[in-house]
Amino acid sequence: RKEVEQDPGPFNVPEGATVAFNCTYSNSASQSFFWYRQDCRKEPKLLMSVYSSGNEDGRFTAQLNRASQYISLLIRDSKLSDSATYLCVVNNQGAQKLVFGQGTRLTINP
């Protein structure tokens, strides 16, 4: 089983729709969580950190469920510019390296 699992998609949704991704992680000792976005042939860029209480940044909402070991990302009122691959990233306390999920590819259609 992979340490971090995501549905690779692709997800094709119309502009303005709400879309949600989930990600599961296998290590219950994981301490910090992030969502990154990666555009085609570019480096990943931090989208947002994920906190236990959940957090929101504009149209983006991230949730963490430690009991079920999953993280979610919700995008409201999707824009064409949201088209990208979204990477779920997990870090364990004391460990320096991050573990990346495979990524979920999202395409927003006009």
Added chain:
Amino acid sequence: GAVVSQHPSRVICKSGTSVKIECRSLDFQATTMFWYRQFPKQSLMLMATSNEGSKATYEQGVEKDKFLINHASLTLSTLTVTSAHPEDSSFYICSARQDRGRFYNSPLHFGNGTRLTVT
């Protein structure tokens, strides 16, 4: 915000030659940097952790003699792909965290990546 610069962004080389990739943290110190490789439609795979002033830590299956890492200062790490072969063609990305506080809670900042093509 924290910036990581990676150079070159693209390189094409012949089989058997060596290629050096530089990764610099421009406005912060990074005792530790990370080197990833990404093949098309796959996730980032950690190759090695670069430690300033000491040997790099390689992930299982990564040949340390083929992928030479040097972290000579707090702002520079280099990856040299020695005797490159076509199967080494990939997207190589470095990353770093700022040296502060609760290390594991800090996100990574990525360089812009190097697309290596070995012919």
